[in-house]
Amino acid sequence: MTAYHNAVSPTAAARPSALVQALREGAVAALVMLGLSFPILLFRTDQGPSLQLVLTPRVGLVATLCALAFAARVLVHLNAVRRERAAAARAANARTVAKGAEAAPGAVARIMGTIGVPLFLGMAITFPLLASLAAGSLNGARYWIDLGILILTYVMLGWGLNIVVGLAGLLDLGYVAFYAVGAYTYALLSTTFGLSFWICLPVAGVLAAFWGIILGFPVLRLRGDYLAIVTLAFGEIIRLVLINWVELTNGGAGISSIPRATFFGIPFERGEGGFAATFGLPFNAMHRIVFLYYLILVLALVTNAVTMRLRRLPIGRAWEALREDEIACRSLGINTRNTKLTAFSIGAGFGGFAGAFFAVRQGFVSPESFNFLESAIILSVVVLGGMGSQFGVAIAAVVMVGGPELLRHLTFTKAIFGADFDPNDYRLLIFGLAMVVMMVWRPRGLIAHRDPSIVLKERKAISGSLVKEGNG
Amino acid sequence: MEVFVQQLINGLTLGSIYGLIAIGYTMVFGIIGMVNFAHGDVFMVSAFIALIFFLLLTTWLGVSSVAIALLIVLVLAMAMTALWGWTLERLAYRPLRGSFRLAPMISAIGVSIFLSNFVQVAQGARNKAVPPIISDVIVLFERDGYAVALSYKQIIIMAVTTVLLTAFWFVVRKTSLGRAQRACEQDRKMAALLGIDVDRTISLTFVLGAALAAVAGTMYFLYYGVVGFSDGFVPGVKAFTAAVLGGIGSLPGAVLGGLIIGLVETLWSAYFSIEYKDVAAFSILAIVLVFMPSGILGRPEVEKV
Incomplete structure (x- = not known):
């Protein structure tokens, strides 16, 4: 410069x-x-x-x-x-010029807050309807609803990780380990004991939270980058164990034919006793997909609601205090060990729920789904979202996960670069580039302001640059 | 005993490669306090550069002497990878200097994803294999039908590593660049006040780190004869482990750590299970960070209120 x-x-x-x-x-x-x-x-x-x-x-x-x-x-x-x-x-x-420029960011933030969130939520709730209207039929909208499920999965994972990174300020690069624990919990329990998804879902969350405590305990003393590296190592260790412990996990081949989700016990099947027959609808394979969409939407919204409530509880305030200054926290009598462990385990628990959902949606899990790249994507969703801003995380998930999907549709590039050109090959290349560009352009994320957790009289937006982050 | 000696030789060879990569991590962490996540992928890129130059020299230009070809490859790979290091620092890290702590780290993860996929797109997803470049071995001794062999490749790798590390040591200890670097490491603001061009020094740190990674990449290519676009991540993490184990910020520590990690990996593969060798390396990383975060030769970090 x-x-x-x-x-x-x-x-x-x-x-x-x-x-x-x-x-x-x-x-x-x-x-x-x-x-x-x-x-x-x-x-x-x-x-x-x-x-x-x-x-x-x-x-x-x-x-x-x-x-x-x-x-x-x-x-x-x-x-x-x-x-x-x-x-x-x-x-x-x-x-003369100085004043006009000042007001703009605050105004944008306010408009985002008042219109953006309800609009986004409305879009999310009516998305299957909108997609099928746009595509002409429910079956034609399958691709779009699948993409919606994928994005919402990342929204949920982002919100889960946000508890650890955004609120408690603990930089976790191995979040995918808990996702894997949840997915394998459902896969193993359902294939060996025949337990239903609705029993396994809480079990998966609890087990993942438990793992969060186990992995969180040794790293309590670490800060910042070191914490990130150790969690990265734990994530990789779990993946390597999943690959090599063939008797339990079937190794790299993964676990297939995992039972599919049921409508609270009613299977999505053709014929007697199926979902369509019970409700007197004509059978359509899309019912299950739409159900999965709403399932992950509800799970994500639950994650959000719990996070928002927790922020107002003493534990949530302790997390944010811990993020700002650990030493001050300790001198004020906050038990930093328990505070960190609850952040780790609650975040991990949501990862576990998302993992169980992933397993029931795919019907197949293998260690390859839980590599470091996945952790990096989730973390980038959180950071680009502006860490701590729930709405920002949702937008970042749409941009970072949905954006590269658009490449599949750029068929005109074939006309320019020749028939064997597949824009989809460039998906991760562009993803990596976008991470760098976004960081250089907006290091504080897309939504760089913070809503205070508690207010006195008047609600003010806090600039993101006043908030400490990820110092562990 | 024979197996042990053999694994000792193999481990030291592997360890010198890790040590060379580890220096890049340790220098960058020392000077700007950032874990350069993309360093493993820079190493992978350099292995590809070495592969292509080697093919270019042997098949197109008809260089028949392998020794000369390897020497040219080494020099060119160092130069080209250094350019990569410089460009990455300039575009992805320098704009983020002074930004909040997570930003450069996320940027580095982005660079890492970018580099591995760039190579995948540019060169294809398949592993690239060449026939063994040098296959002669010296049999040190033989007992009960088990020959302990030291291959020419291993000798070359250890010799090149030693020579270049000595040269590098000289640069850091005796030249003005090395002094500037150490000054920036201690106190960047004060160094700038005393007239040191901090930006240039940091750039050169990245260039040096990338050049040493290129040495490692060339040696890796020479040793295994196979490179793939995803080969950067695991050696990268292991080299980072080495840097942490030796004490991050300490150059001799990085080499020592590299040798230890190389030895642990080969001995673990020989005596326990080869499947869990990476788990062993990652566990060392976790254990070292938790129980002795300043490493073997590092200075303890003092927390100021």
């Missing part, structure tokens, strides 16, 4: 030199791009006929990327120059 300030002086004579400067910066960017892509993009290694690796050069691709890097850098530079000039002009006739 210092390069800009030195190079761009806000005088009238700077105009031609700014362009030259921009072109020079662009050339550097293009050169860097060339360097980055030189071996790894320029040559693709493929298995040749005699099992030898052969190199295929891709000059066009690299040239295009370099040109793009050049153009992007020039534009960014010119934009920075323009902004600098505008700032200089503003400084010249100061005071």
Whole structure:
């Protein structure tokens, strides 16, 4: 950044030199791009006929990327120059502009609070109806409802993890372990003992919460990054145990043919005694999907309601105090051990519920569903949501989980890049890039303000940058 | 006994690779207090760069001497990976300096996801295998039909590691860059007041870390002859374990930790179960962090109120 300030002086004579400067910066960017892509993009290694690796050069691709890097850098530079000039002009006739800009964020937040949340909730409740109207029939909407289920699963996981990260400030990178515990609890109990989903769901939550305490206990003393790494290690250990303990978990092959969800005991089946026959409806396989949608919606809303209530209880206030200053907490007589453990176990418990739901929805669990990437996605949903903002987490889940799904529909890209181009291959690539861009653009998340848990007389929004986070 | 000596040799080889990666973690953590999650993936990228340069030299340019080819590959891989390290720091971490603590970490996780999928898209999801590059071995001694062998590859890896670590040690201890680096590590603000270009120093730290990761990547490619796009994560976590075990922020600690982790992994595989070798490494990480967070050679962290 210092390069800009030195190079761009806000005088009238700077105009031609700014362009030259921009072109020079662009050339550097293009050169860097060339360097980055030189071996790894320029040559693709493929298995040749005699099992030898052969190199295929891709000059066009690299040239295009370099040109793009050049153009992007020039534009960014010119934009920075323009902004600098505008700032200089503003400084010249100061005071007049300053006020209008101030009010904007608060207003956006207020509109979000009053209209956004009910709108979002209404959308979520009527989503299967809207989707089937848009698609023409219930069966046509299957893809969209499945996507809704996926997003809501992440909303629920995000809200669960939010208790640990957003409220208690404990950075947990192994949250997926509890998700796995919940999923395997339901999978094992239902396939070996034939227990129904409605019995297993609470069991899964309780077991996951129990694991939360077990894994939380040794890491009580750790803070910040160290805590993150240890929880990451625990997450990986649980996954590796699931892979290697073949007698119990069937190893990497996973557990299949897990019983499906029932409508409180009435199975979603064709014929006598099934859901459709009992309620006098024509049979449709979509009933089960819609039921699953509402199930996860209710589970997510329960998570939210519990979190909101807990925030008002002494334990919730202790969590937030712990996040702000652990030492002050201890001197005020808060039992930090129990406070941390409850945060861990309650968060884990919701992860367990979500896991049981995952197992009943997929009908199949394998350790591969519970890798580190999954933890990273959930954490990024929480952080991008603005940590502590429940609504922000929901929006972030839609953006981060639903956004990459859109790639499946970009069929026009096939026309540009050729028939064997599949935009879906780029899903995770774009996901990773989006994480970086979002952090650089809005490190405090999408909703960067906080609603205070308790208020005196007047409700004020708290800027996210005043809140400590993740210092463990 | 024979098995033990053999595993000792294998473990030290693996350990030197971990040690080289661990230095990148430990330096970055020392200077900006951030766990560079993407470092394992930078290592993976460098292994791919080494693979491609090796193929380029041997099949296209017809370099027949393997030794010369490997030397050129090593230098080029270091240079190219250093460029990656510089770019990543510039684009993904520098804008977040001074932001709240979680931001660079999330950004690093994003970079890690990006890099592994970038390589998957650019090079395909399959593992890339080449026929063994050097297969000669020296048989040290033989008893009861079990020969303890030291392969040329292992000798090369240990020798290259030793030479480069010595050079690196010299850079950090004796040059002005190393002094600037240590100054930033102790107190960034004070260093800036005394005229040290902190941004440049941090950039160079990333460049050095990436270059050492490239050495590790080239050695990994030479040793196993197989690279895949997902090969960065597990070695990355193990190298981080090594950095923590040796005491994060301490350079000799990182190498020592790397050797210990390498030995534990191979001995565990030989005497207990190969399936649980990663569990052993991750457990060490958890145990060390919980019971001796300052590691073997690290300074204890003092908490200020």
